[in-house]
Amino acid sequence: MGLLSAKREARSCPRGTSATSPDDKAHGMGGLRRAVLACLLASLASACTGMAPSTPVTRSAPICAGGTDLGRTSVLLRTAWRADQKDPEGRRALAMQAMARAMTSLPCIRSLTLGAPSGATETQVEITLREFGPELILSVPVIWTSRSHVDASIRVTDLRSGRVLFAASEDRREGGAFAIRPLGAVGGTFEAMLAEWFIGGHPGQPDP
Template sequence: MQSWFRSLPLVASLVAAALLGACAGTATTQVTLTPPDQAPVCQPQAALKASVFWRTQWRADQKDVPEREAAAAQGITRFFADGGCFASAVVARVEAGRSDFSVPAGADLLIVLTVRELGPTVKLLSSAALVEGGTEVVVDVAVVRPGRREADREFSIRWQDGGPGVVKGVQTLPSDMAAALKAGLLTRQGP
C-alpha cells in the first residue's frame, strides 16, 4: 500500500503533463465567405483612396463589449494602416444603427464593416484533447462606389483559428481581426 502512495506524485505529474500537452494543440485557420467566390476588395496596385466605416452589431448576450470594441478598432486600424489594401485609407467608427452611406468627398470607394463576433471560443470535453478552442471573427462587408447610396457588393467573412488543444485569450483579438480582414478582403476566395 505504501508504494502506491509513493507513486501518487508521479501519477499526478503525468496527468498534469497530459493536460498541459492537450492545451498546446495545433491551430488551424478556416475562412468562409458568404456568398463564396468573392473577388478581392483590396487593390494595392491601384492608387485608390478608400474610406472605411466600421460599426458593431453584437448579439444581445455579448460580454465584455468595450474590450471587444477596442480590439476591433485596433485590428481594423492596423490592417488598413499596413498599406496592403489601398494606396490610402481613412478609418472611422460610425453608429451601430446607421444605414445610409455615401462615399465621402475625395475617396474612390467606401468600405462598411459590421463586426458581429470577435472573441475567444472554448469547448470542454468536445474531443480527445479535452479542450478545443480558438478565436472567431465574423464581419459583414459592404462596398459602396461613388454616386451610389447602396452597396455594389455585400458579403460576410467568418474567420476561425483554433482546434483541439488550443486555448487563446483576448490578447490576440486585434491581430485576429487584422488576419480576418486580410483573408477576406485581400485574398481571392473560392475555386
C-alpha cells in the first residue's frame, strides 16, 4: 500500500471532537494523532501480510496423471497484456524460456514443439499470459513488499477427438515484505505453476 492509500485510510478513521479550551484541544489532538497512527499501522500490517493467494480455477487432476500419453504435442503461448504493460516482448521471451524448461522433460509428452500445431500434432496446449512480472509496493515508514506475479490460463485439447483434456486458470503472487523479486525470478513462479498443472509437483529451484 502506498503513501496516498495510507493517507486515505487515515482520513477514514474517527476524528477527535472540537475543544473549547487549550487543554481539551491538546487532548483532542493527541487522540487524533493516536487514531491516525493506529490506522497507519493497520494499513502497513495489511500491506505486509495481505498477499493475494494463489487462486486456481477450473482445475482437475494433473495433466500427466494416470499414465496419460499426450503424444506429439505443440505448445502455443498467447498474451493478453494490459494496455500499459512494460516491455511485453521481453516478458514474453522470458516466459517462453521458462515454459521450455518446465515442459521439455514431462513424462506424458512424446515430442514437444513450441508454436502452432502441424498436421502431425496430436495434442495442442494453449497458454495465455495476462500478467508476468515483479510487483513493488512501498509503505510508510520505509517498508517495501516485492513479489512475482503470474496470471495465466491453460487449455489442453486432444486434436484427434477434439476433446478438451484439461483447463485451468491461476493468478499467483509469490514474495513478501523486504523480499527482492526481480523480473528474472518470475520465470521460477511460472515454472512452478506449469509443473503443478502437468505433474502436480514442483520443478527445481526457482530462478534467483
